[in-house]
Amino acid sequence: xxxxxxxxxxxxxxxxxxxxxxxxxxxxxxxxxxxxxxxxxxxxxxxxxxxxxxxxxxxxxxxxxxxxxxxxxxxxxxxxxxxxxxxxxxxxxxxxxxxxxx
Amino acid sequence: xxxxxxxxxxxxxxxxxxxxxxxxxxxxxxxxxxxxxxxxxxxxxxxxxxxxxxxxxxxxxxxxxxxxxxxxxxxxxxxxxxxxxxxxxxxxxxxxxxxxxxxxxxxxxxxxxxxxxxxxxxxxxxxxxxxxxxxxxxxxxxxxxxxxxxxxxxxxxxxxxxxxxxxxxxxxxxxxxxxxxxxxxxxxxxxxxxxxxxxxxxxxxxxxxxxxxxxxxxxxxxxxxxxxxxxxxxxxxxxxxxxxxxxxxxxxxxxxxxxxxxxxxxxxxxxxxxxxxxxxxxxxxxxxxxxxxxxxxxxxxxxxxxxxxxxxxxxxxxxxxxxxxxxxxxxxxxxxxxxxxxxxxxxxxxxxxxxxxxxxxxxxxxxxxxxxxxxxxxxxxxxxxxxxxxxxxxxxxxxxxxxxxxxxxxxxxxxxxxxxxxxxxxxxxxxxxxxxxxxxxxxxxxxxxxxxxxxxxxxxxxxxx
Numbered sequence: 312x313x314x315x316x317x318x319x320x321x322x323x324x325x326x327x328x329x330x331x332x333x334x335x336x337x338x339x340x341x342x343x344x345x346x347x348x349x350x351x352x353x354x355x356x357x358x359x360x361x362x363x364x365x366x367x368x369x370x371x372x373x374x375x376x377x378x379x380x381x382x383x384x385x386x387x388x389x390x391x392x393x394x395x396x397x398x399x400x401x402x403x404x405x406x407x408x409x410x411x412x413x
Numbered sequence: 414x415x416x417x418x419x420x421x422x423x424x425x426x427x428x429x430x431x432x433x434x435x436x437x438x439x440x441x442x443x444x445x446x447x448x449x450x451x452x453x454x455x456x457x458x459x460x461x462x463x464x465x466x467x468x469x470x471x472x473x474x475x476x477x478x479x480x481x482x483x484x485x486x487x488x489x490x491x492x493x494x495x496x497x498x499x500x501x502x503x504x505x506x507x508x509x510x511x512x513x514x515x516x517x518x519x520x521x522x523x524x525x526x527x528x529x530x531x532x533x534x535x536x537x538x539x540x541x542x543x544x545x546x547x548x549x550x551x552x553x554x555x556x557x558x559x560x561x562x563x564x565x566x567x568x569x570x571x572x573x574x575x576x577x578x579x580x581x582x583x584x585x586x587x588x589x590x591x592x593x594x595x596x597x598x599x600x601x602x603x604x605x606x607x608x609x610x611x612x613x614x615x616x617x618x619x620x621x622x623x624x625x626x627x628x629x630x631x632x633x634x635x636x637x638x639x640x641x642x643x644x645x646x647x648x649x650x651x652x653x654x655x656x657x658x659x660x661x662x663x664x665x666x667x668x669x670x671x672x673x674x675x676x677x678x679x680x681x682x683x684x685x686x687x688x689x690x691x692x693x694x695x696x697x698x699x700x701x702x703x704x705x706x707x708x709x710x711x712x713x714x715x716x717x718x719x720x721x722x723x724x725x726x727x728x729x730x731x732x733x734x735x736x737x738x739x740x741x742x743x744x745x746x747x748x749x750x751x752x753x754x755x756x757x758x759x760x761x762x763x764x765x766x767x768x769x770x771x772x773x774x775x776x777x778x779x780x781x782x783x784x785x786x787x788x789x790x791x792x793x794x795x796x797x798x799x800x801x802x803x804x805x806x807x808x809x810x811x812x813x814x815x816x817x818x819x820x821x822x823x824x825x826x827x828x829x830x831x832x833x834x835x836x837x838x839x840x841x842x843x844x845x846x847x848x849x850x851x852x853x854x855x856x857x858x859x860x861x862x863x864x865x866x867x868x869x870x871x872x873x874x875x876x877x878x
Contacts, residue, residue, distance in 0.1 A: 317538055320648060320656055327660030330431055335665040338437045340761065340786050341775075343669060343768030344498055345447075346437050347636055350662040351505045353430045353450055354643045357512050358479075359423075359461045360650045364519035365478070366471050367526030373471045377523030382478050384515035387508040389482025390489070395505060396451050397490035402498075402772055403447060406440040409780040 345402045352395025358388035419464045420653060422456060427657030429453030434661060440781055457654045495776040496733045499632060499765040503561040506635045510553030513642040514609060517547035520649055521605055527650060533600050539649050540600070544593050546645025547605075548612040553638040555616030560631050563620075564765060570625025578622060579686060585615045623684065626730070626807075628765045629673040630684045637666025669767050676761030676787075678813075678824040706842065706854050708861040711869060714836050715876035717860070721798030723754040725790065727827055728770050729763045731804020731839070735866035738777040741803060744874045745779070751877070756793070757784040758827050760808035791828050800832040802853075803866050806839070810851045819849060835859040838869050 338346050364381025368374070374382070429449045436446015465472065493501050520527050520543055521535070529539040562568035589611055596604040623631050644659025674681050718724055726745070732738060745755045757779065763770045774784055794800060802809055809829040812819045829835055830853055837859055853859055862869050 316651070317648075320651065320653070323653055324644060324648070324656050324660050327427075327431075327657045328664045331434070331661040331664035332668065334431060334434045334661070335668045338434065339439060340672075341759075341768060341771035341781055341784060342437045342440065342443060343672075344502075344766060344772045345443065346434070346665065346768070347502050347632065347669070347766065348498075348505070349433060349437070349447060349450055350636060350640070350665050351502060351509065353433060353454065353658050354509050354639050354662045355512070356426070356430070356454060356457050356654050356658050357509065357516060357643050357646055359457055359652055359655060360516040360520075360646050361512060362458070362461045362465075362475055363527060363650065364516055364523075365475050366465055366469070367519065367523045368471065373469070373474055375523070377519045377526065378471065380515040380519040380522070382474065384512040384519070385475060385478045386482035386485075387512040387515070389479045390486040391505050391508050391512075392454055392486065393483040394486030394490045394501075396447065396454070397487055398493065398498075398501065399447050399450075400444070401490060402495070402775070403440070403443045405495075405772070405775040405778075406443070406781050407775070407778065408440075409782055 342403075342406075345399050348395050348399045348402065352392055352399065355388040355391035355395065358385060358392065361385045361388055414460070414464045416464075419460050422460045423652055423654035424657075426453040426457040426460075427654045429456070430654075430658050430661060434665065453654075495772055496736060498772060499628060499769060500561055500564045502766060503557050503564055503632055503635065506632070506639045507554045507557035507561065509639040510550045510555075510557060510635075510642055513550030513639075513646050514547050514554065516646050517543050517550065517649070518605075518609070521547075521602070529649070535600060537597060540597050541593070542645055542648035544596055544605070544608060546642050546649060547609055548589055548593070549638055549645060550642035551609050551612035552616035552619070553635055553642055555613045556620045556631075556638070557616075557635050559617055559620040560628065560635060563625060564628060570628075572624040573621040578618070582615065582618055585611060585618065589615065619685070622686070625765070626762075627677075627684050629762050629767055629769075630670050630677075630681070632766045633666050633669035633673055634685075635666070637663050637670060640664070640666055673762055673767060676825065678821070704855050706861050707859065708863055710862070711864075711872035711876050713860060714862055714869075715873050717834055717836065718748060718753065718799050718801070718873070719751060719877060721753055721833075723756075723797045724748060724799045724801055725794060725797045725829075725832065726755065726757045727800060727802045727805050727809060727829060728757065728759070728774070729803070729805025729808065730765060730769075731806075731866055733764060733769065733773055733804065735804065737803060737867035737870050738773045738779075740867050740870040740874070742774075742777040742779055744870050744877070747874050747877045755783065756790065758787070758790045758794075759784060760787055760805065760827055761825075763805055763808060787825060787827060794828045794831040798833045800829045800835045802829060802835065802837045802839075803870065804838070806851055807849075809853055810849070812849065812852050815852075821849065829853060830856055830858075833858065836862055838862045838864065838866050840865060 361384035368378040433450030640662025647655030
């Protein structure tokens with residue numbers, strides 16, 4: 312009997328939860344705020360679904376009832392992607408070690 | 414591009430996202446980690462573009478909308494002050510939630526585009542995944558909006574409670590499950606819209622009873638929800654990158670919520686059921702007795718610190734409110750010039766989100782190797798001469814260790830009272846968030862400095878010279 316592809320996706324999902332568990336515990340507490348902003352940015356990979364949704368209408372029609380939601384989702388996810396990664400970068404750039412020549 | 418190839422590449426971007434989080438284990442590797450995350454995102458978006466077969470005019474619109482959102486995001490990222498980071502993160506969570514809802518709606522209206530079947534006849538598994546993604550996304554959205562309004566001060570940070578609140582919430586949650594069940598058996602679009610509306614409502618109701626200082630838990634929890642919503646949509650779209658990311662973010666948020674709850678010695682349910690601080694406040698005020706406190710001015714504080722050999726600084730949310738982090742760094746610089754050893758002690762729940770204080774200190778150019786977590790530094794208070802408490806309150810209250818009747822009993826606190834002398838910057842004697850008096854105020858070795866945190870710090874610096 313063939314295995315349902317859903318089972319494979321479920322396996323990836325469960326294993327990723329465990330990977331996430333161990334990776335996040337190793338994050339230093341002082342970087343918890345950047346952790347939140349970067350997880351925010353990467354969860355916006357949902358834009359992949361938004362792009363498919365935006366291009367879902369039939370030929371010749373750009374804005375259909377289903378594609379409009381896709382376009383809206385693209386804008387929201389894009390705000391998050393750019394905002395999330397850039398603000399994380401801005402924060403991380405501020406974490407400096409003690410200057411030795413002082 | 415073949416489906417197998419694109420699936421493989423999505424997997425690569427998923428791995429890059431794991432590396433992005435891995436990088437945050439230390440500040441040195443964190444910047445590289447962020448780069449991995451950006452590359453992962455570029456790969457994921459490019460693959461999606463390449464797997465689109467027909468390049469219609471809609472494609473141009475996709476790029477336009479991407480650019481619009483991107484510029485808004487970049488603008489916000491560069492302009493936002495570091496003190497507003499909790500609001501920003503809450504706001505961003507709401508966007509992820511809403512995006513998940515929109516993608517689910519689009520997939521429900523036009524399932525053919527996603528290979529999920531035809532309208533009214535969507536594959537059962539996909540429909541379940543889609544509705545769960547939409548419901549969790551909607552809860553994330555409305556919950557984050559409330560958290561944002563509370564953090565921004567547009568809405569009062571005080572918990573909003575009413576009679577029968579918990580029963581109402583439980584009924585609504587139950588109705589969501591029933592709705593999903595009926596939706597999946599009838600494929601009715603009316604039920605789909607009702608489900609989304611009800612989910613928006615419950616997200617709103619869950620967050621309103623939670624008070625301002627519990628926001629670290631709330632933000633972490635919503636972070637987790639946004640991940641689960643993304644994972645739900647990932648299952649619908651059969652997209653590995655999205656499934657991996659959803660799982661990562663979901664578990665990340667859950668761990669942060671756990672750490673925050675532990676920092677307050679409260680169970681997750683205790684926080685979520687909310688209302689903390691509201692009821693205790695009235696009972697705490699019953700025994701108002703004017704106990705003597707010693708108060709001093711900037712001159713006294715400067716004198717104490719000048720004669721100290723080591724000083725520990727305990728920042729809290731008040732420092733963020735007063736924007737005192739730069740003034741504080743200047744004061745510390747002056748102290749260091751006088752060969753006084755200065756370190757910073759950060760409580761896990763100081764501020765309004767995990768790591769809030771660390772970011773503010775980093776912004777003020779405080780080197781991160783001078784900043785310590787509670788467990789690392791708590792034994793050092795005994796040997797320190799001066800503890801300088803600026804904007805923190807409940808996290809220093811010795812009552813948490815001594816009085817089993819206290820609402821904060823058992824919460825890990827900084828052993829500030831063990832210092833030779835304590836300088837406590839505060840605007841008034843009013844109790845902190847937990848609504849209880851801080852025993853520290855009345856200790857023999859405590860000197861209260863009643864003033865705005867920033868002004869006081871600046872004055873001390875002047876007096877140090």
